[in-house]
Amino acid sequence: MIVYSVSVLVKTGFENDFITATKVNHKETRKEMGNLRFDVLQSDENPSLFELYEVYRSEEAVMAHKETRHYKDWRDTVAPWMARDRKGTKYAALFPRADEEW
Amino acid sequence: MIVYSVSVLVKTGFENDFITATKVNHKETRKEMGNLRFDVLQSDENPSLFELYEVYRSEEAVMAHKETRHYKDWRDTVAPWMARDRKGTKYAALFPRADEEW
Numbered sequence: 001m002i003v004y005s006v007s008v009l010v011k012t013g014f015e016n017d018f019i020t021a022t023k024v025n026h027k028e029t030r031k032e033m034g035n036l037r038f039d040v041l042q043s044d045e046n047p048s049l050f051e052l053y054e055v056y057r058s059e060e061a062v063m064a065h066k067e068t069r070h071y072k073d074w075r076d077t078v079a080p081w082m083a084r085d086r087k088g089t090k091y092a093a094l095f096p097r098a099d100e101e102w
Numbered sequence: 103m104i105v106y107s108v109s110v111l112v113k114t115g116f117e118n119d120f121i122t123a124t125k126v127n128h129k130e131t132r133k134e135m136g137n138l139r140f141d142v143l144q145s146d147e148n149p150s151l152f153e154l155y156e157v158y159r160s161e162e163a164v165m166a167h168k169e170t171r172h173y174k175d176w177r178d179t180v181a182p183w184m185a186r187d188r189k190g191t192k193y194a195a196l197f198p199r200a201d202e203e204w
Contacts, residue, residue: 003141003143003155005107005143005153005155019196022196022197023196023197026197026198027197038197039105039195039197039198040195040196040197041105041107041193041194041195041196042193042194042196043191043192043193044192044193044194045191045192051107051191051193053105053107053155089145089147089153090145090146090147091143091144091145091146091153092143092144092146093141093142093143094121094124094125094142094143094144095124095125095128095129095140095141095142096128096141
């Protein structure tokens with residue numbers, strides 16, 4: 001499993017726009033064969049801070065995601081609302097193991 | 103749903119000790135009624151950097167976790183291996199919604 005944890009800081013006032021756009025991306029990404037999770041989180045301490053927690057079966061699945069219409073639409077739509085560059089960290093999943101429940 | 107994303111930087115050379123201790127905490131935490139996930143991740147870029155992605159049903163479930171023997175044992179065991187203080191960020195989950203699959 002490959003996990004991308006993406007930190008997103010949105011300009012004040014654009015939180016609801018970001019949530020609306022990201023809801024679509026969440027819904028469509030979860031339909032991809034290679035996607036296992038797409039959790040959309042909002043910080044308790046700072047409502048302008050979001051985390052996207054994305055789990056894919058393989059590198060190929062990540063690349064396929066980046067080519068989808070919903071990803072590209074989302075990326076272009078939210079771009080002007082970013083307060084800073086998105087920061088993605090890539091992880092390998094240790095537990096659960098790949099053959100366990102995800 | 104309440105999500106804690108905990109960033110852990112381990113002193114060089116203690117990565118495997120940390121993984122072994124955290125495997126037990128993962129396994130036991132997943133048995134808690136109020137816990138939905140406990141993903142243990144290792145950064146691709148920096149193998150000393152880990153993320154614990156923990157999802158609980160409620161604040162009560164978080165508090166119950168903190169009182170368990172396995173949590174306290176883990177906390178005390180890994181303490182000398184920390185290269186910096188653990189940094190936990192608390193989030194509310196927007197999607198999936200609470201009534202959807204987790």
